[in-house]
Amino acid sequence: MKTPEFMTSERGVSPVIGVILMVAITVILAAVIGSFVLGIGGDIEQAPQASLSIDDGNLVHQGGDTINATVLNSDGGEEDGVAEFSPGDSENLSGFSDGDTVKVLDNSSDQIIWEGEY
Structure with a gap:
């Protein structure tokens, strides 16, 4: 067939x-x-990149971009407004207790840059 x-x-x-x-x-x-x-794929502002740490009750900027940030405590209450926080600078963290979570919020983009334990 x-x-x-x-x-x-x-x-x-x-x-x-x-x-x-x-x-x-x-x-x-x-x-x-x-x-x-x-304009769907518009400009998205990125948070600056910074290396931060807590040393003896101070927030220390170890390197990266200069930031303009706000430091928040674990319950979300505002603690300090840090202006022009550059590498090598340190900021005293008054009002924090051992075990509190510290958040650093970038003022221009409203993004969390760093989070650590006091």
């Missing part, structure tokens, strides 16, 4: 795949261009 030619022919496969690929490329390009035009 001879197999019909339409079952063994692959002539129609290539044009269908080509059309599917062209549609996919068009959709991807439209999404990318639309995100730029609408």
Whole structure:
């Protein structure tokens, strides 16, 4: 028994795949261009990077970016506003007790830069 030619022919496969690929490329390009035009992928401000530690009741800036931050205690209450905290600087942490969690919040991006235990 001879197999019909339409079952063994692959002539129609290539044009269908080509059309599917062209549609996919068009959709991807439209999404990318639309995100730029609408500003969906806008500027996201990143928090500065800094290496901080607590030494003898002081918050010490060991290296990284100069930061303008707020120091928070474990219950979320504001403790100190630190202005221009540069590498090598230290800030006295008054009002903290052993075991309290200290959070350093960047004032410009409202992101937590560092968190540690007093």
